[in-house]
Amino acid sequence: MHGIEATHHLRPATLVSDQESICSFLSEHGIKPTRQRVAIATHMFEKDQHLSADAILDRVNSDGSITTVSKATVYNTLKLFVSEGILREVAIDPQRILFDTNTHHHHHVLNMDTGEIRDINPVDIDLTKLTGLNSSETIDSVDLVIKVRSNKDQ
Amino acid sequence: MHGIEATHHLRPATLVSDQESICSFLSEHGIKPTRQRVAIATHMFEKDQHLSADAILDRVNSDGSITTVSKATVYNTLKLFVSEGILREVAIDPQRILFDTNTHHHHHVLNMDTGEIRDINPVDIDLTKLTGLNSSETIDSVDLVIKVRSNKDQ
DNA sequence: ATTTATGCAAAAACTTTGCATCCAG
């Protein structure tokens, strides 16, 4: 009775660029659009991307605008965005915890040579072969990270 | 040209219980069996499990033996064990970085209600459907975490 | 005016580094 049909297409993140849209976007998700939050969202939702809390902090505080934000606020705001469903937190590996603008069901490829992270379509995962699942358990989510290396043409 | 055949059976971790075996086990893997390392290994390889650095520290320093170990040594030792291939570090989710005694290829089920983590057989993952992979890239590893909830019988 | 929410300094938790000490040759 367990199974996730993972046959969607890869959908892009919700992107918003101008101040106006960012405010409505936040409001629509029950988030009061304060100065700090708009500043953080501006950088985060500029494009489909995976950023660390630290990268966001740097960008917000070096974009030339008056608005600077503390580290605590960046963490608390990103956590708020996650809990309101407009961001997803991803552990690409134990050393890289990132915030992903794409909250749709998808997986990740990490190129270990370039450090590049790409979203990939959810692939079909045959869970019927799974032996370690209790019948009383329901699948909530499936996180898949594929680590690759660029061929050195050997 | 990418493909990992994931049809092995679920193999248990290498377990060692007595002082003697732990020393040889460490030596065999190029790790000098010092007091601190044996203490840490004793608790880690006691059974097939997933433990945080902090949990190991607690156990080592409260088992009644004379040997206590600093936090730094626990971190450095676990990192050493990982680099020597006798432990695997797993990001079950962004909040849970754990050390896994099972270094064989396998995946994880996290029961979000009980917090229990179980190893599962590597399942067949059809990577031929993958569209986001460059032909110049080779798969290095595949990490899969399935989050489940206990049915509330609703 | 009272209540609720917000931002951040400070605290806590986590991880790494640099060096004094130990140990093998």
Next chain:
DNA sequence: CTGGATGCAAAGTTTTTGCATAAAT
């Protein structure tokens, strides 16, 4: 002795908390 390895205090990072302030009712 000497050179490399080891353990850990201290430093550096990351994340959370508690509270002063701000906004809303």
